[in-house]
Amino acid sequence: MSPRRVTMTDVAKHAGVSRTTASLVLSGRGRELRISQSVERRVLEAAQELEYRPDIVSQSMRTGTTRTIGFVSDTVATSRLAGDMIKGALEAARERGVMLFIGETEGEPDLERGLLEAMQDRRVDGIVFASMFTRTIPVPAALTTAPAVLLNALPAEPCPLPSVVPDEIEAGRAAARVLLDAGHRDGIHLVGAGPDIDDVPPGTVAGVERLTGIRDVLDRAGVEIAGGRVCPDWQPEHGYAATAELLERERPRALVCLNDRLALGAYQALDGAGLKVPDDVSVVSFDDHPIATWIRPKLTTVALPHHELGREAVDVLFAEIDRRREGRDPDSRSRRVPMPVRRRDSVAAPRA
Amino acid sequence: MSPRRVTMTDVAKHAGVSRTTASLVLSGRGRELRISQSVERRVLEAAQELEYRPDIVSQSMRTGTTRTIGFVSDTVATSRLAGDMIKGALEAARERGVMLFIGETEGEPDLERGLLEAMQDRRVDGIVFASMFTRTIPVPAALTTAPAVLLNALPAEPCPLPSVVPDEIEAGRAAARVLLDAGHRDGIHLVGAGPDIDDVPPGTVAGVERLTGIRDVLDRAGVEIAGGRVCPDWQPEHGYAATAELLERERPRALVCLNDRLALGAYQALDGAGLKVPDDVSVVSFDDHPIATWIRPKLTTVALPHHELGREAVDVLFAEIDRRREGRDPDSRSRRVPMPVRRRDSVAAPRA
DNA sequence: AGCGGCCGCTAACACGATTTAGCAACCGGC
DNA sequence: GCCGGTTGCTAAATCGTGTTAGCGGCCGCT
Numbered sequence: 034m035s036p037r038r039v040t041m042t043d044v045a046k047h048a049g050v051s052r053t054t055a056s057l058v059l060s061g062r063g064r065e066l067r068i069s070q071s072v073e074r075r076v077l078e079a080a081q082e083l084e085y086r087p088d089i090v091s092q093s094m095r096t097g098t099t100r101t102i103g104f105v106s107d108t109v110a111t112s113r114l115a116g117d118m119i120k121g122a123l124e125a126a127r128e129r130g131v132m133l134f135i136g137e138t139e140g141e142p143d144l145e146r147g148l149l150e151a152m153q154d155r156r157v158d159g160i161v162f163a164s165m166f167t168r169t170i171p172v173p174a175a176l177t178t179a180p181a182v183l184l185n186a187l188p189a190e191p192c193p194l195p196s197v198v199p200d201e202i203e204a205g206r207a208a209a210r211v212l213l214d215a216g217h218r219d220g221i222h223l224v225g226a227g228p229d230i231d232d233v234p235p236g237t238v239a240g241v242e243r244l245t246g247i248r249d250v251l252d253r254a255g256v257e258i259a260g261g262r263v264c265p266d267w268q269p270e271h272g273y274a275a276t277a278e279l280l281e282r283e284r285p286r287a288l289v290c291l292n293d294r295l296a297l298g299a300y301q302a303l304d305g306a307g308l309k310v311p312d313d314v315s316v317v318s319f320d321d322h323p324i325a326t327w328i329r330p331k332l333t334t335v336a337l338p339h340h341e342l343g344r345e346a347v348d349v350l351f352a353e354i355d356r357r358r359e360g361r362d363p364d365s366r367s368r369r370v371p372m373p374v375r376r377r378d379s380v381a382a383p384r385a
Numbered sequence: 386m387s388p389r390r391v392t393m394t395d396v397a398k399h400a401g402v403s404r405t406t407a408s409l410v411l412s413g414r415g416r417e418l419r420i421s422q423s424v425e426r427r428v429l430e431a432a433q434e435l436e437y438r439p440d441i442v443s444q445s446m447r448t449g450t451t452r453t454i455g456f457v458s459d460t461v462a463t464s465r466l467a468g469d470m471i472k473g474a475l476e477a478a479r480e481r482g483v484m485l486f487i488g489e490t491e492g493e494p495d496l497e498r499g500l501l502e503a504m505q506d507r508r509v510d511g512i513v514f515a516s517m518f519t520r521t522i523p524v525p526a527a528l529t530t531a532p533a534v535l536l537n538a539l540p541a542e543p544c545p546l547p548s549v550v551p552d553e554i555e556a557g558r559a560a561a562r563v564l565l566d567a568g569h570r571d572g573i574h575l576v577g578a579g580p581d582i583d584d585v586p587p588g589t590v591a592g593v594e595r596l597t598g599i600r601d602v603l604d605r606a607g608v609e610i611a612g613g614r615v616c617p618d619w620q621p622e623h624g625y626a627a628t629a630e631l632l633e634r635e636r637p638r639a640l641v642c643l644n645d646r647l648a649l650g651a652y653q654a655l656d657g658a659g660l661k662v663p664d665d666v667s668v669v670s671f672d673d674h675p676i677a678t679w680i681r682p683k684l685t686t687v688a689l690p691h692h693e694l695g696r697e698a699v700d701v702l703f704a705e706i707d708r709r710r711e712g713r714d715p716d717s718r719s720r721r722v723p724m725p726v727r728r729r730d731s732v733a734a735p736r737a
Numbered sequence: 738a739g740c741g742g743c744c745g746c747t748a749a750c751a752c753g754a755t756t757t758a759g760c761a762a763c764c765g766g767c
Numbered sequence: 768g769c770c771g772g773t774t775g776c777t778a779a780a781t782c783g784t785g786t787t788a789g790c791g792g793c794c795g796c797t
Contacts, residue, residue: 040783051747056785067745089506090445091783094752099442101486101507109468109475116461116468123461123489127496132503134453134484137475144479151484154441155453269679294679301681304656324676327621327646329653392753403777408755419775443753446782 039083048072048079055080059087093156102126102350103134103152105145106163106184114322114339115165118184121343122161129351131158142173149175159350162186167198167238180353180363184346187238187367195353196367197346201239204335204372205246208289208317211333211374213254215315216382217287220259221251224275224299225291227261234265243291243319259285267291272298280306286383287315293322296332296379311381321375330378338370345370391435400424400431407432411439445508454478454702455486455504457497458515458536466674466691467517470536473695474513481703483510494525501527511702514538519550519590532705532715536698539590539719547705548719549698553591556687556724557598560641560669563685563726565606567667568734569639572611573603576627576651577643579613586617595643595671611637619643624650632658638735639667645674648684648731663733673727682730690722697722 045055050072057063058076079085093099104122109115119135126133134152138145152160153175162176163184171189183196212221226233226240230248233240251258262279264271272295279285280302290296296318300310308314310330318325321336345368353363397407402424409415410428431437445451456474461467471487478485486504490497504512505527514528515536523541535548564573578585578592582600585592603610614631616623624647631637632654642648648670652662660666662682670677673688697720705715 038783042783052784053747053749053786054745057746060785062786067743069745072745086502086506088508088783090442090451090508091752092785093442094446094754094783095785097752099507109471119461119487120489123487127488130503132486132488132507135471135475135487136479136484137472150438151482154438155451155484156440156442297679324679327649327676390753394753404754405756405777405779406775409776412755414756419773421775424776440753443782444755446753446784447755449782 038088039085040088041085044076044079044083044085047083048075050076059085097156098158099156100130101132101134101155101157102347103136103149103157103160104163105136105138105148105152105160106165107138107140108165109135109137114320114337117339118163118165118343121340121345122347123343125344125347145173146175149173153178159354161346161350163346167201167242168236169238180350180357182346182350182353183367185342191365193363193365195349195364197342197349198238198367198369199337199342199372200369201242201372202246202249203369204319205243205248206250207246207372207374208243208319208335209247209250209254211317211376211380212287212289212315213250213256215380217315218256219383220284220286221256221289222259222279222285222287223247223261223289223291224272224279225262225264225267225295227263228258229261232261232263234263234267239319240291247289259283264291264295267295269294269298269301272296273302274298276302277305280308284308285314287317287380290316290318293318293320293325293332293334296334297324297328300328311379312384315380315383317380319372325375325377333375333377333379335372335374338372341370390440391437392440393437395435396428396431396437399435400427402428411437449508450510451508452482453484453486453507453509454699455488455501455509455512456515457488457490457500457504457512458517459490459492460517461487461489466672466689469691470515470517470695473692473697474699475695477696477699481699497525498527501525505530511706513698513702515698519553519594520588521590532702532709534698534702534705535719537694543717545715545717547701547716549694549701550590550719550721551689551694551724552721553594553724554598554601555721556671557595557600558602559598559724559726560595560671560687561599561602561606563669563728563732564639564641564667565602565608567732569667570608571735572636572638573608573641574611574631574637574639575599575613575641575643576624576631577614577616577619577647579615580610581613584613584615586615586619591671592643599641611635616643616647619647621646621650621653624648625654626650628654629657632660636660637666639669639732642668642670645670645672645677645684645686648686649676649680652680663731664736667732667735669732671724677727677729685727685729685732687724687726690724693722 041055042052045052055076057066058073063073136148159180161182161184164186167185169187169189172192181194183194187196226244262275264275276299288299290299296316303314310316318332318334321334325332325334393407394404397404407428409418410425415425488500511532513534513536516538519537521539521541524544533546535546539548578596614627616627628651640651642651648668662668670684670686673686677684677686
């Protein structure tokens with residue numbers, strides 16, 4: 034079988050000291066507690082020679098901290114985006130020597146509760162509670178036990194939890210500015226939401242906020258939105274249908290698609306109508322989904338910074354853990370992570 | 386602060402019995418060790434009333450099993466596929482009340498070693514060592530300590546580890562059969578690899594095995610491959626280039642693309658040449674990437690069963706853990722998970 | 738000589754569970 | 768009345784670590 038792990042007792046024995054002394058030296062408190070240099074050296078050498086590594090389970094037992102955090106999300110498999118978020122969280126955790134439990138609730142309260150309990154039973158130091166698309170959520174009661182952060186989600190009711198979300202309003206503004214900068218003033222249509230602020234699929238934050246940002250910039254510039262079409266879901270087929278229907282009535286100069294999958298559908302409809310992107314119609318979108326660089330021409334889009342969101346959430350979580358340890362009140366503000374514009378080939382000046 | 390957790394001592398005190406008795410009852414060994422029915426009931430009631438849940442860290446300390454496994458992969462963020470694999474693993478783990486650590490090595494040996502050590506230090510019960518695309522890998526020494534399974538990877542040298550991989554050869558056969566069944570005999574071209582068995586991008590298992598399967602079926606049917614083009618990487622742009630170049634020379638009747646991203650590029654090139662899928666050219670592919678259903682017409686493809694691979698890996702891992710516990714030798718066979726054909730709209734009978 | 742103080746280390750307990758060994762009480766048989 | 772066996776429970780050890788309290792020895796001062 035596998036050879037028994039080297040324990041601190043082994044190290045102490047090998048160095049000819051008590052286990053206490055070994056513990057003191059190895060936890061760096063030797064100097065403070067007046068362990069002689071020679072003993073200290075003997076212990077360190079013994080530890081190195083035996084390749085001693087502390088057993089974290091035992092440490093957790095004693096100290097109460099497991100150097101482990103939980104990452105709970107509704108789903109991990111929707112897209113590459115989810116993976117990026119986890120990747121960011123993973124990096125930030127690794128820098129602190131912390132491991133990540135992951136779990137998915139599939140949106141079911143039972144699974145959610147079970148998962149949170151399983152993590153608490155394993156004494157996680159904190160929990161990142163993530164949603165794969167931005168929305169407001171009812172905060173589970175179990176989340177108030179351990180330090181926690183909401184990721185890509187806002188609490189439905191005021192609660193003492195910090196949250197990390199993408200800055201969708203500013204993203205909307207950025208998308209509108211891309212078109213204005215290229216010289217567009219007329220024939221700007223929306224695909225997926227709008228034109229009015231109430232025309233959004235239910236339950237999404239991204240819809241309202243992106244639309245708010247777009248309208249804000251266009252309004253200020255005195256530019257009127259030519260039209261818009263709300264889609265129940267933001268899949269390619271809906272983008273195709275909305276755009277095809279639009280093309281029957283009029284000829285747009287620019288499309289703002291509310292995400293890249295809609296934009297893919299819009300491309301297909303434009304192609305079917307013999308219109309060229311960007312010469313005939315400019316397209317700007319949101320998300321920076323992998324397909325944005327696969328379709329032709331490559332899509333100009335405002336990126337969801339999933340990687341950065343994941344990192345930031347873990348950073349905020351550890352700040353929160355520190356606050357708790359110091360007995361301070363939790364920080365319930367929400368962080369807005371900027372969404373960068375990826376300028377590619379789908380936007381051009383309108384034809385004269 | 387957060388209220389102290391309810392411990393077994395609390396339960397025992399509340400029921401008026403010793404901690405030992407409480408433990409016996411709660412671990413279901415009460416009957417066996419002749420605890421009276423009345424005491425048993427008192428303990429169970431106390432546990433329920435106090436909402437007692439055992440502390441898994443303490444249990445781990447005593448029993449050596451953490452009900453936690455590690456999922457180590459080179460990367461988790463390449464695509465939705467990775468997410469699906471994790472999702473499958475997660476499901477299988479949840480069914481056993483087991484949590485999942487995840488970590489990524491980014492292919493760096495240092496990170497890999499650190500990660501495996503971190504997991505061992507947390508006494509994981511076993512490790513799934515996954516690759517995001519099928520390949521042969523050198524098995525890290527640290528993997529032999531705990532029970533482990535290779536997922537989507539084959540050991541470079543014989544070693545006592547089971548592995549779980551997709552059945553790529555049979556997938557190749559299935560793809561070829563799709564074309565034969567539709568009546569194709571001539572003008573079958575390969576995109577991404579081939580036509581000879583050596584024409585594959587280096588380091589991939591999928592390339593050789595898919596090609597092997599394709600050739601196997603076509604050879605048996607007496608059908609000759611009209612041509613092929615190996616691509617250094619399997620991205621849309623390579624599929625586009627290979628197909629565009631092919632179209633300059635001749636007019637294919639069917640394309641076997643070695644993955645869906647290549648197929649996307651091929652679609653674009655065919656579209657550019659004014660050829661219709663599937664009327665002019667049939668296309669069959671591999672992976673069942675999300676875009677397969679987004680592009681028009683929807684792509685017929687042989688699916689990588691990522692979800693199933695993840696599940697299977699965890700199942701095999703637990704079988705392995707059981708073997709070890711019973712002192713039997715490890716099972717070093719490799720499992721082949723079938724790759725199902727997704728028949729959609731990109732294959733039709735050749736034009737008369 | 739007696740006493741206080743420092744130096745360098747160790748004994749012992751705690752964390753929360755599991756498990757082994759054993760104790761007290763009762764019963765029956767001779 | 769003593770012995771042996773069964774019943775029903777508990778004391779105590781254990782896992783590997785962190786931490787507090789304290790012990791013996793030496794030095795210096797009066």
